[in-house]
Amino acid sequence: MSILTRILGGSKTASTQPETPTLEPPTPEETVPELTFLGFREASPVCAAADAIGLSNKEIAKIFKISCQDVERMRVRDDKLDDKAEAFLKFVTIFRTFMNDDPSLMRQWLRTENMNFGGTPIEVMTRRGGLTLLRRYLDLVVDRRDQAHIAHVRDEQQ
Numbered sequence: 001m002s003i004l005t006r007i008l009g010g011s012k013t014a015s016t017q018p019e020t021p022t023l024e025p026p027t028p029e030e031t032v033p034e035l036t037f038l039g040f041r042e043a044s045p046v047c048a049a050a051d052a053i054g055l056s057n058k059e060i061a062k063i064f065k066i067s068c069q070d071v072e073r074m075r076v077r078d079d080k081l082d083d084k085a086e087a088f089l090k091f092v093t094i095f096r097t098f099m100n101d102d103p104s105l106m107r108q109w110l111r112t113e114n115m116n117f118g119g120t121p122i123e124v125m126t127r128r129g130g131l132t133l134l135r136r137y138l139d140l141v142v143d144r145r146d147q148a149h150i151a152h153v154r155d156e157q158q
Contacts (some may be wrong), residue, residue, distance in 0.1 A: 044074040046085045049092040054107040055122070063088070063125045087131040094138045 050060045057071045064071075064084060099106045110121045116137065117124045124130040 044077070046088060047071065047075045049089055052103075053092055053095060053110065054103055055110070059122055063122070065126075084131065087135070088125075091125075091131050091135045091138075094135055094142070098138050098142055 046064075047060065055063075057068050060071045060074075061068045095106065099109065113120055114124075117133070121134055124134055127133075
């Protein structure tokens with residue numbers, strides 16, 4: 001019996017007597033994989049990513065220059081991603097790795113004034129080219145950290 005037939009309580013063949021609907025859970029072979037991004041069930045990968053790093057709807061709206069109602073619509077509708085959304089997703093991927101996926105550390109860094117940017121990283125995201133600037137900054141910091149680690153390992157080996 002197909003999953004749709006099971007959910008709707010019907011059968012594949014017509015019957016003279018109505019069948020009592022049963023709502024048995026589908027078997028693993030019949031389940032359709034759910035679309036997830038970063039472990040969240042959201043229609044919008046942007047909202048899932050924003051949730052993962054602790055951004056509010058108001059902050060998402062400010063970054064993408066849309067209304068809070070539009071953010072709510074994004075949560076239930078899968079719209080085509082624009083360039084800014086793509087840049088945001090790239091930033092979040094690097095950022096989560098850099099912060100070891102620690103939610104409190106991510107929230108703190110995003111909301112702390114940073115002399116390198118002249119504001120908080122959330123404020124920088126609202127500026128034109130801000131997401132690219134933040135991504136490049138993280139790339140540099142990660143690169144320096146990796147170089148320092150390599151130098152440390154070499155020193156220990158000698």
